[in-house]
Amino acid sequence: MADVMHRSRPLLRTLVGDVLRRRRREQERTLAEVARDASVSVQYLSEVERGRKEASSEIVAAVCDSLGIELADLLAEVGRDLVVHRAPVVRLETARVRLEAARPHRAARMPRSSGAGEVVLLAA
Structure with a gap:
């Protein structure tokens, strides 16, 4: 499981x-x-x-200088790319509303939970 999350x-x-x-x-x-401008090997x-x-x-600073970009701009772009790779998170209440909407006949019988002791399954 750890390998799957790591990858x-x-x-x-x-x-x-x-x-x-x-x-x-x-x-x-x-x-x-x-590489020449940053004084590193190709x-x-x-x-x-x-x-x-x-x-x-x-x-990293030397390569940024060579490219004429600010470190802050590099990091901001890395941050934007990281957001793209982030798995979406579904809030429990959103999932419950979707479930109730998808199964209206069961929703009428299901009591609202207080949230205590609930089990939540997150899948990617």
């Missing part, structure tokens, strides 16, 4: 790499150009972009 959440290094690659490509720059920058290496804050 369903993107790693921060993957999201950072995705944003760096996207920004570099938007500027139509090569790995070699950005291979290392490639691994950072692919989410294979966890870049230090100094490396």
Whole structure:
């Protein structure tokens, strides 16, 4: 179960790499150009972009400088990407209303619960 949950959440290094690659490509720059300006090897920058290496804050700052982007903008974009990957959460009351609407004949017989002792199943 832990493996399933782990795989369903993107790693921060993957999201950072995705944003760096996207920004570099938007500027139509090569790995070699950005790596040279950031004083890192092409291979290392490639691994950072692919989410294979966890870049230090100094490396991330250097790559941001090379791309001419602010660290805050990088992090904001990573945050937006993270929201896209987040699983939706259904509130219990919303689920109960949907259930009652879907099964009106049972809803009339089901007493309203106080919430104490309820069992909730969340599925993705």
